[in-house]
Amino acid sequence: MNTDIPKHYDPSREDEIYTRWLEKGYFRASVNPDKKPYTIMIPPPNVTDKLHVGHAFNNTIQDALIRAKRMQGYEALWVPGTDHAAIATEVQVVKALAKEGISKKDLGREAFLARVWEWNDLYGGTIIGQQKKLGISCDWERERFTMDENLSDAVLETFERLYNEGKIYRGERLVNWCVTCQTTISDSEIEHEDGEGTLYHFKYPFTDGSGYITFATTRPETMLGDTAIAVHPEDERYANHLGKSVNVPLFGDKNPREIPLVKDTYVDPEYGTGAVKVTPAHDPNDFEIGERHNLPRVNIMNDDGTINENGGKYEGLPREEARVKIIKDMEALGLFIKEEKITHAKGTHDRCHKIVEPLIKLQWFVRMDELAKPALEVYNTNKVRFHRERYGRIYKHWLEIVRDWCISRQIWWGHRIPAYYCPSGHVTVSKTAPEQCAACGSASLTQDEDTLDTWFSSGIWPFSTLGWPQKTPELDYFYPTNTMVTAKEIIFNWVVRMVFMGLKFMDEIPFTDVLIHGTVLDANGKKMSKSLGNGIDPLEVVEKYGADVLRLAFLNGTAIENDTRFHWERVEFCRNFMNKLWNAARFVLMHTQDTPREVSPNNAEPEVTLLTSAPPATPAPSTRIIPVEDRWILSRVNHLTREVTEKFDSHDLGMATQKIVDFLWDEFCDWYVEIVKVRLRDEEEKPHALATLVRVFTTCLKLLHPVTPFITEDLFLALQTDEETIMRAPWPLYDPALPDPAAEKAMETLKEAVRGIRNIRAEKQVPPAQKITIRIQPNDKDAEDLFTQAKAFLALLCNASEVTLTPHNQPPAANENAVSLVVPSATLHLPLASLIDADKEKARLQKERKRLTQELERIDAKLSNEGYLSKAPANLIAAEREKRESYAAMLNKVENELKGTVN
């Protein structure tokens, strides 16, 4: 007996179940020519990350997909792994060192990297253990790390090949330079803070003596590097001056610097004077204007922040002093107009909080034009599909405006650029350190100090993880992969790069489908962040409620492509549902465990064991009449199977989940289980009822398994012994022989009757314990059969002591003091003598008459509309006509009842 099954669902068994899965090797996938592969590459989290809600959401989606595919008979591979997260990790280690008073420079490259590896061993990889708590079914034996030997080799190979093809080049580029720390810093290390600044207004004289042009700047010292003045092409104020040049008057009369007036749409004519000084070497926007107009780049600053030889008489001055002096000099020349205080965004280094200087340095680039074309092509030809489609537009847009990709980073943690320089300045690129310079044979080579952008290695993740550049069987079998599941903010950082890298090196797309999901926000719709302290720790949720509940909370009813708020109420609902499921199983087990599993041999009803394997078979011919509720629930679960499968296929996990949850709670628990209780008390009927019960329930467990893997496994194992895991049990299949519209319609009528009676009971305040009697007057023979069959459970569901039927061909019984309820195929009478108030009863019927009349009016309006009749689909019109008939019949009955009450 089942007294030992606890009343409440307890998720603490999850770890035990997971361990068993690992031991049994259920997550493993291997090259298997007999099966079709289905592959997902995990977006590798940063190796030092802790699992946050975003990971949990992302991983849950992938696991649901992979589990469904595995059950559907695919060789389902999910490759896990981590990313070395170049900058993020380096920053953390540098910070840790700073606490010890050590700087990166003090330590030197080799020792520093040793520390990073140490750090990695210590803090890295905890996320893997945390992911396992989610129950995700990655093939852990294939876990990869972007700094693994093989993957590093793949990175260098990629670099070398692109370089040899001329797709990688060196070029000048502005980088963020910290004068204090003497280092370049990445964008993510810059803090933008609004601060007070001064906007200085100056004028430069036209060289032809025709006046002045006025402009403003917050950084007067960069005037030393000005190589143009720009105005908007359509700015009429400067129409007469186009083609002229101006003089930068800071270099004395001996070395006047003449710079052109250029027109560029970057300039906002509404802002200020509409004229902008252009300093390509010290400002990112100016850099681009310079590119467009082939302007020289005059670098005026040394690495220590002092003015260099290009600064004329200002050479050697620190930038701040140069600024002051330049302002004075301009004033002396009568070219200073005014200064004003403004607030503006300042970029400062997040560690020393000093202003960051944009400086020109030599960097490595990937030439994008040729690489981008095929990536656009596969999008335009629908070979790579985005879900939702709108996200594809982001991808497309980015590729259309793509610029060359700067891949060098001035940090140490990462894949060091395999470029070697000889004293004469020749460059040798080779994945293995060359003995000598390829150009001059010099043996004294130094390797480039920079490392590669993290995205360079993650761009080849879909194939480097499968062994590339080696031609492995895995690569052959699992590539291209199927679904890439990731967040929208890295569509261009990552998705785009995987596509063109895949096309370049594998000659094939890396994946066919890109599933973009939204962000999990806090309950107020804010992004979760450390500084706000509004983050939800997914592990805390797992600890308290179990992974199943967390996963269900992520998926149930959510449109995963949208941002979604995290609500504890939602978590509680999911916990409640787990409990519901648990108790439904308890109910089933309670009856299976004291019943022999064998059903009588001549019985046509499918055996309990059937449920776990093949799709439900069509019942063989039998003299036994299958009860309407069984026909109904089988038809419904069959329908559910199709819907859920379709939703999974279209990546609509939220709807798939909700359909299962709703079915289980509403149709299965609230109706079928209640109905079937009657037959479970009948020795003869019990095995049949139980068979259907188990069959439907098991089907649901399978459908739900991808979302809540633990509880479904637990219950599945309790319900059957034929299979050792639900994970590899076959996915339920839609059976075209099962739909039973007649049974569904009949059950709707019965449900309507039950609800109507319950409603009357509540309205009339019949005490819950008080039994009532129901007299049913069916409209026809079919209805008579239906209600005869349903008598017993109607009595149970309505708490009636007696349900009687008037044969359909007999005239209605004499009017009695009863409440009447009209449903499509019958009229039900509830003699409630003591509780009936004739006036109220009349009012109730009148209300019903009004409702039916309105419905009829609505339908009639439609059916008398020429346009509707000629253009609406025939099946819709037929359905309306059918409805009309039904409503008309019901209205007729109600009228009769009213006549009865009136007298």
Add this chain to the structure above:
RNA sequence: GGGAGCAUAGCUCAGUUGGGAGAGCGCAUGCCUUACAAGCAUGAUGCCGUUGGUUCAAGUCCAUCUGUUCCCACCA
């Protein structure tokens, strides 16, 4: 500035090719009905942001406006 969303019940959100507005929570009322009070039953609540357009038919498609969010790039 470029790009992409969102606006539906008190709250949080579903609503897949256009065809009679849904769920959960909350609320009201009554129930410990032997699977489940983490439950059951019954009930109330919506000019589907504005204004136009297409259509026999619009929450759904198009345009407009208003409010709002995110991503990228930035303010000389």
